[in-house]
């Protein structure tokens with residue numbers, strides 16, 4: 001590869017193809033449920049048919065008679081095992097099989113283990129339970145829900161933010177809006193199904209399961225099973241879609257491990273797509289009320305954002321995006337408040353760009369409404385309210401290139417050709433609308449370790465317990481090592497997705513590139529230091545060059561005095577065949593316990609709005625054209641242009657892919673995605689990819705990504721802002737604004753569908 005041979009020095013930033021692309025497209029990449037294990041038994045879940053109440057009896061007789069059934073683990077069989085916990089590592093405190101309480105439809109009531117997958121499925125389908133059933137609350141507007149403020153209730157929610165006197169400023173504002181917005185229930189539908197494979201060898205447990213957090217899961221699973229974490233290994237070499245769904249561990253993992261111990265064989269449980277809707281996390285529905293007040297000149301003086309989110313009965317899951325929306329513009333005064341609504345549902349969880357996506361959708365839709373109310377161009381309206389400092393704590397932004405993003409995206413999109421009047425643009429039968437919105441995502445990093453080995457033949461092996469969830473982190477880690485060690489990419493291999501490797505943080509919150517690359521960089525620098533010392537030593541090939549500046553390039557150590565030495569010659573003088581170095585990276589501001597926590601599977605994030613010195617965020621601007629058929633009201637999105645500034649871009653190809661994928665998901669949020677709920681039973685209805693709509697290629701026409709150059713030395717040593725979640729923040733609001741521009745109909749409840757536009 002690299003036949004035009006760019007010097008390895010220039011590796012970072014190149015559009016290097018994924019190092020695992022060939023393995024993936026030829027089916028050789030081993031996903032967790034593909035990995036062969038001898039003597040495997042197969043598991044299948046039976047789930048609750050009610051949403052609230054308790055189990056009085058589980059009837060297993062018919063299931064036990066199915067030929068090939070080895071065992072059934074059911075209610076009461078988790079004795080001696082600790083219950084799951086809700087938090088960043090555990091998905092929910094709901095403890096199926098531990099006790100008889102039913103908290104939601106689709107809760108696990110048994111796991112059948114059989115000789116074959118088919119036998120297990122057949123038997124699981126024959127399991128019935130008797131219940132003492134109560135009337136469930138399905139969600140917002142259902143009777144029996146309980147509402148409480150998020151602040152102080154959830155470990156995941158920081159605080160309601162405030163500045164100035166909102167009430168007074170809003171009352172005095174010349175122009176104001178007060179509107180409500182909502183986003184629907186949305187479910188993760190990764191193409192790789194959820195699965196757990198548990199293998200015991202003596203007291204050693206290995207679990208193969210797609211995961212974004214192998215180190216965290218190792219600790220959590222050991223806690224539940226009450227065994228030494230040193231005896232637990234989580235393996236997740238490739239992940240076929242995660243987006244938060246494989247971040248926290250669910251109750252199933254320990255159940256499968258218990259079953260495998262009981263039958264004395266490895267057990268593999270692949271969860272059906274239908275069952276995943278009730279046994280995994282998802283994005284629960286949200287509601288918003290936004291009030292904005294401004295002067296006639298368009299300067300905002302008052303901003304209030306109230307949010308409501310549905311969660312399960314016992315767990316306070318909350319995304320609470322008001323930390324970002326409350327700091328987005330120069331508001332003058334700010335008031336925010338987030339509430340939880342407990343219903344009889346499974347516990348929600350992170351889903352791509354979790355705090356920002358629903359909240360920024362509401363904010364940016366409201367910003368467009370406000371621009372209309374003021375008679376201002378929506379881009380100009382945002383420019384006028386661009387802050388010098390964030391309005392809550394008065395901190396500066398480490399960098400903020402939002403205006404540049406708007407300028408470049410507007411130019412590429414041809415925003416100047418937009419006719420402002422609603423309904424004024426038309427192409428034959430098609431009403432044309434154009435809209436825009438801001439994208440924002442916090443930039444953070446967490447402690448991470450890595451091991452790098454370089455051999456005399458110039459082979460590099462990078463080991464890091466991070467996760468290739470499709471972002472390309474394996475590739476950028478390889479690029480980092482190739483650049484620092486002066487080795488071509490095809491000689492670098494990267495091992496990830498195994499808790500036996502040096503620990504890495506959860507692959508969530510867009511932190512992986514910054515965290516992993518910083519650790520790999522440090523390990524490479526330790527390798528370099530050893531080589532350089534040997535090279536300039538008395539017996540070394542660069543003896544006498546002690547004062548020269550040294551670099552590594554093309555398997556050589558190159559001094560700025562013109563001398564150079566082959567890598568193999570330096571190794572020869574050291575009389576070794578390889579150097580292996582281990583490094584730990586902790587971001588600036590890390591607590592003294594941060595590294596200890598890393599090994600215990602807890603990720604300490606730094607950045608975003610949490611740092612004392614500055615606000616660390618990546619920004620973008622998205623412009624969307626919609627076309628709406630004047631007869632049928634069919635909605636099409638022929639064009640999206642997004643410009644994004646996210647610090648140093650490690651690989652323009654994988655970065656572009658992330659941003660494109662984000663914007664495409666944004667089309668889905670705007671027009672397609674929604675989990676429908678049967679309110680009487682608190683049951684999800686459209687639990688498959690036939691009825692749960694997502695955008696396909698035909699829904700996406702032109703998609704342009706502009707990477708706006710940005711240098712930010714404050715965010716982390718690598719200068720990287722994460723961008724895995726940035727692209728799908730803002731898209732839905734831009735679509736909603738474009739629909740308004742085309743039709744004059746302001747749709748505040750997602751998804752926007754034909755029926756919204758017919759009446």
Ligand code: MOS
Pocket residue numbers: 212242243244245247350351352353354507508509510
């Ligand atoms: Mo992401 S929702 O932080 O995996």
